[in-house]
Amino acid sequence: MLSIRHLGHRYPAAEVPALDDVSFDAVRGEVLGLLGPNGAGKTTLIAHLAGLLPIQRGEIIIDAQSLAAARAQQPTRIAIAPQEYAFYPSLSVTENLTCFAGVGGLGGSEREARIAECLTFAQIERYATMRADRLSGGLKRRLNLAIAMLHHPELLLFDEPTVGVDPQSRAFILEAVRKLADAGCAVIYTSHYMEEVEAIANRVVFLDEGKVVKQGGLAELLAEAEAAGAQARPSHGNLEQLFMALTDHSLRG
């Protein structure tokens, strides 16, 4: 579905590129875990996919079309659930959904049906008339998820969608992400929580200092980590050990 080839990007006046020769694929029905320390280039990569940054080097292909052509044809094929609460705090849940549905070109009964569907999927029907800024952290994350789903995207980008939520909401969001992939979406999921990626990802890409330092199937990477002698901890230690080894254990900004 998505092919990124030799993608490079350097911000004005930056000494080092934010992305340097990045290449990987994301396929329908799979969750791709995108891991990397702060400043690794994850947000820059997502900004490219969301059409917020022009491509300086390399290419992004969506089903044999360039990203620009695919977005020009149907921008809502790709949806983003950003790290921030990307909605209007003074608007109610339904008003937010109506706004983003309208901007994406949905109208009439189709819009109403989609809004109802997304409210149900995110289990926020009870809060439909509540102002978004009065929702709890978990409900806000679920609203963010609902908005991302409005246009039935083929590629969904989740940028740390579980930051600041309770364990129940986190479990709900992870299950929802997995369901979306099972329903045929291609999902790119970034997180600092290794156990989340281990729980839902099919494949993993490690990004550091703008470069892909490792990528592969989850099982394959876990096996490789064990074979390399990483000190496994119950359930989620391997991926974290591998992450730390790949990123040199050094603190990042």
Next chain:
Amino acid sequence: MFPALIKKELLSLSRDVHGMAALFLMPMVFIIVMSMALKDVYSPSTKVLAYAVANQDSGKLANVLIDRWAKDAGVAQSLPDNWRDELVAGRLQYVLTIDPDFSAQASDMNSKGEAKARLLAEPGMGQAMFEMQRMRLLSIVTQLRAEVLLAQLDLGINVAALAKQTPVAAERVSAGGARPTAVQQNVPAWLVFGMFFVVASIAGLFVEERACGALARLRSLGAQPWQLVVSKIVPYVMINGIQAALMLAVGVWLMPVIGGEGMLLVGMNWAALLVMLLAISLAAVSLALTVACLVSTHAQAATLGPILNVLMAALGGVMVPTFVMPPVMQKIAAFSPMNWGLEGLLDVLLRGGGVAAVLPEAGKLTGFALLMLMVGFALFRRRV
């Protein structure tokens, strides 16, 4: 896409209590307070001044002078013994003293006029009011003296009838039916100020929208920068229109109810008013977009917007009329968009001007709007 974006903007604004207060309540309060406070500047009433008369002359002419003075000035207070202290303390605004032998000397053609009618004012009386009172006293005494002396000449003239014929008339000329009152001056002034206050609202909401990632989400859904800019211009031009209607309604209907003078729209050119309001609105919204793209935080937006507004208002003649400013300040005022807006509205509301009369001001405002739009759009593309 546009209906969704415009509806979102209007909903967000309608729930911004502080923004709504700044846009609607603040200019309304300014119009009411300033119109009432400045009422006497445009229609000065001498009857409200506390005064007393120290008449040391027993002649008839002194009494006639006191009667004629009281017609405009109202009834004098009784003269306290310590009237000089009262005057210095400002409890009496002025004292009219009449020297002994005033009547006799005023009736004597050969008199050198040593006995005088004197106006002694308290130290805080404004120069304009002092001059007005002095000229009134001079006028009454001169006329009285002329009447007495003419009667003495026995020329067969009906002096009483002649005295009633005053060959002087003074009025302010305008093409419309309005005359300058505090309301007629303050409504346009504070309307312009209020319209430019969209700067704070737009900048605040824009910063919030950008910081929370909603703007990025809109872009990812295919909204182009120009569409986002236009979707912000349209609702705020509508808001400016509602502001204008509300402020004019306050001037026309509310002010007379609370004791002020009503605003007159008789003979006003509505097309010219519409042209001016649109030009002011475009300038205000374009400036707001530029400021919104310049600032990074809500605190910056909440500070820079109002500061810019107050500065433009102070320089542009909204707070202090330009005609009382020194020449250098008047030249600076000519560069303030608020001054262009105010002068254009005064052309329509006070001077009875039509579309042609307001084109220079509307043109300057539109040019300013285009410049700000270009700058704002360039910044917008970089910031979003």
